[in-house]
Amino acid sequence: MESTRISLKKKLNEVFLVAPNDLGFAPLTNIYKKITGNLKTMPFFIIFPLSLFFAVVLYLLFGYLLVKLVTLLQYGF
Amino acid sequence: MDFEDVATNLLTSALLIIKYFFFLIVSPYKTLRKISLEGDYYEMGLMFFLVAAYFYFANFIRKFSNPPLIEFVFFLTNFFISTSFFYLLAKKTQKNLQFKNLLVTFSYTLFPTLIWFWTNSLLYLLLPPPRTLSIFGRAFSVAYTAFSLSLLIWKVILVYLSMRFSLRLNFYKIAYFFILYLCFLIPYSIILYSFRIFRIPFV
Numbered sequence: 001m002e003s004t005r006i007s008l009k010k011k012l013n014e015v016f017l018v019a020p021n022d023l024g025f026a027p028l029t030n031i032y033k034k035i036t037g038n039l040k041t042m043p044f045f046i047i048f049p050l051s052l053f054f055a056v057v058l059y060l061l062f063g064y065l066l067v068k069l070v071t072l073l074q075y076g077f
Numbered sequence: 078m079d080f081e082d083v084a085t086n087l088l089t090s091a092l093l094i095i096k097y098f099f100f101l102i103v104s105p106y107k108t109l110r111k112i113s114l115e116g117d118y119y120e121m122g123l124m125f126f127l128v129a130a131y132f133y134f135a136n137f138i139r140k141f142s143n144p145p146l147i148e149f150v151f152f153l154t155n156f157f158i159s160t161s162f163f164y165l166l167a168k169k170t171q172k173n174l175q176f177k178n179l180l181v182t183f184s185y186t187l188f189p190t191l192i193w194f195w196t197n198s199l200l201y202l203l204l205p206p207p208r209t210l211s212i213f214g215r216a217f218s219v220a221y222t223a224f225s226l227s228l229l230i231w232k233v234i235l236v237y238l239s240m241r242f243s244l245r246l247n248f249y250k251i252a253y254f255f256i257l258y259l260c261f262l263i264p265y266s267i268i269l270y271s272f273r274i275f276r277i278p279f280v
Contacts, residue, residue, distance in 0.1 A: 017110055018241060021248045032248065039234060040106035044227070051226035055219045067208050070218040073225065074206040076277035077135055077197040 090119035098188060105234055109182055113242035116181030124184040127191055128152055128279075135198050142273040151269070152279050156183070159280065162261065166254050167244035174244060182239035189232040190279060193225065 021036075023029045038046055059066050097120075100108040112120075132145035132152070141148055160183050164176050200221075208214045240251050266278040 014110060014114060017114070018245050019247075023248060041104045043105060043231070043234060044102060047227050047230045048223070051230065052219075052223040054226055055223035058222060059215070059219050064210055066222060067210060067214055067218045070221050071207040073221070073277070074197060074200060074208070077139075077194050077201065 086117075086119045087123070090117070090123050094120055094123055097185065101185065101188060101235065105231075105238060109185065109235065109238040110242050112185055113178045113182050113239075116178070116185075118177070118181070121181050121184040124187055125153070128187060131191060131194055131198070135194070138198055138201060148274065148279075151274050155265075155278070155280060159183070159258070159262075162258060163240060163244065163254055166257070167240075167246060167250075170250065171245050179239070179243040182243045183236075186232060186235040186239050189228040189235065193228045194279065196224070 021029070021032060023032055062069075097108055097112060129145070129149045132141075132148045135141070136145040136148075143151075160176070160179050164174065164179050168174055204217070208218055236255075237251055240246055240254070246254070262278065262280070266275070269275045269278065
């Protein structure tokens with residue numbers, strides 16, 4: 001009982017570490033919660049497709065300049 | 078503190094870093110929240126060791142203008158300036174903050190940076206630049222851009238969560254502090270580039 005109580009107290013302290021975000025405008029707060037809710041667990045399910053989409057868009061917009069940028073970045077380490 | 082304690086702490090921290098690495102991919106929110114409460118300096122020290130190992134490896138592949146130790150000292154300077162910057166700003170509005178929490182959580186945000194730089198170094202060996210305009214060159218460029226963007230987004234998420242849990246800031250304050258940080262980081266990076274210290278800032 002005592003160890004369970006201590007674990008629960010520790011977990012509650014952890015969960016309530018910070019107050020929930022309030023952006024001061026209800027629709028904005030809802031949008032924020034929707035976006036962050038999807039990014040809290042397994043964010044790469046969203047990040048990978050999104051990054052690939054932006055990379056393809058960048059290629060379609062800038063063409064060979066993207067290839068030059070990649071060359072620059074590869075020299076960048 | 079004797080040698081056995083230090084060795085045990087180091088081994089525990091190494092295991093925790095491996096565990097947290099995977100959990101930061103799967104659930105960054107809960108993991109950074111836990112790290113902000115339970116992280117310690119041994120973990121930060123091991124992260125710095127990984128950074129130092131990278132500088133020596135990269136120097137082995139491609140000679141830097143400066144010795145790797147100097148590059149590592151510059152990295153440490155950047156790291157402590159960045160964390161102090163956020164901590165001192167946050168202290169004006171928040172009470173009961175601990176610098177240690179920010180240092181430890183911020184050190185975990187180095188994972189995306191390390192992955193990108195290590196991958197870049199290995200690609201320099203396996204697929205050395207320049208990239209051509211062939212179909213393979215273009216495909217690789219798109220894939221590389223997607224990979225870099227993914228790591229950048231992950232980095233932003235980790236930095237945001239680090240500041241949220243260590244400094245107890247809300248969304249607006251984090252965004253505002255970050256914009257102020259960029260106003261300092263961009264000219265600072267240009268100075269480091271012009272002095273041939275870092276081509277791309279190691280943040």
